[in-house]
Amino acid sequence: MEIKKPSIVYRHGSGLYVNLTNRCPTACAFCVKKPWAMNYHGNNLNLAGKEPSAAEVISLAAAAWAAEPFSELVFCGYGEPTMRLDVLLAAARLIREGKAAPVPAGLRIRLNTNGLANAVWGRSVVPELKGLVDAVHVSLNSADPEQWAALMRPMEPWAADGFEKVKEFIGEAARTLPETFATVVEGNGVDLEKFKALAAALGARPRVRGRLDDEEKQ
Numbered sequence: 001m002e003i004k005k006p007s008i009v010y011r012h013g014s015g016l017y018v019n020l021t022n023r024c025p026t027a028c029a030f031c032v033k034k035p036w037a038m039n040y041h042g043n044n045l046n047l048a049g050k051e052p053s054a055a056e057v058i059s060l061a062a063a064a065w066a067a068e069p070f071s072e073l074v075f076c077g078y079g080e081p082t083m084r085l086d087v088l089l090a091a092a093r094l095i096r097e098g099k100a101a102p103v104p105a106g107l108r109i110r111l112n113t114n115g116l117a118n119a120v121w122g123r124s125v126v127p128e129l130k131g132l133v134d135a136v137h138v139s140l141n142s143a144d145p146e147q148w149a150a151l152m153r154p155m156e157p158w159a160a161d162g163f164e165k166v167k168e169f170i171g172e173a174a175r176t177l178p179e180t181f182a183t184v185v186e187g188n189g190v191d192l193e194k195f196k197a198l199a200a201a202l203g204a205r206p207r208v209r210g211r212l213d214d215e216e217k218q
């Protein structure tokens with residue numbers, strides 16, 4: 001079987017998605033990367049340890065735009081994008097500074113995340129996203145800490161206070177960034193009403209999505 005070259009950027013819907021890393025601080029029970037053998041709709045998202053630089057991402061985004069413009073750039077691959085926060089911020093900054101032509105400086109930029117960046121980096125990273133990222137979609141998945149741990153399967157040392165850190169991240173994002181969604185995968189025995197109430201209490205909009213969602217993977 002032919003193995004395709006790893007995709008650093010790939011199209012999905014009307015967006016261009018960026019696959020920054022295969023590393024994650026979670027091993028989510030609903031993740032499709034293993035059952036789908038690191039493939040996503042014909043794209044090989046296995047970077048095989050070769051993580052791209054910001055310059056590479058921008059060069060590929062510019063070429064993709066020249067071939068056909070896209071509606072948004074989405075940091076979302078088979079891995080948690082904020083594990084490479086510096087590269088994510090640098091790539092977004094190059095766009096905002098008009099250094100990614102023909103990609104427009106005002107392009108919508110979205111981050112799909114499991115929300116553990118504050119825990120991973122030991123600080124609040126949300127202020128660093130301001131002015132660069134327009135929207136964050138956070139895979140919260142439950143209003144219950146034990147259920148969250150069972151679904152997200154966080155790795156040490158992020159397991160103990162991970163749920164609280166994700167809630168903190170969502171609350172800060174909702175206060176700081178233009179658009180914050182808290183997402184939940186349906187069909188996992190989650191109390192959706194409690195989930196929606198928690199999302200609202202944190203200031204985020206709730207979004208319920210299918211298990212193998214065709215629109216988003218995080």
Ligand code: SF4
Nearest residue numbers: 024027028031078079
């Ligand atoms: S769903 Fe996303 S965050 Fe969870 S293990 Fe898979 S790639 Fe990582």
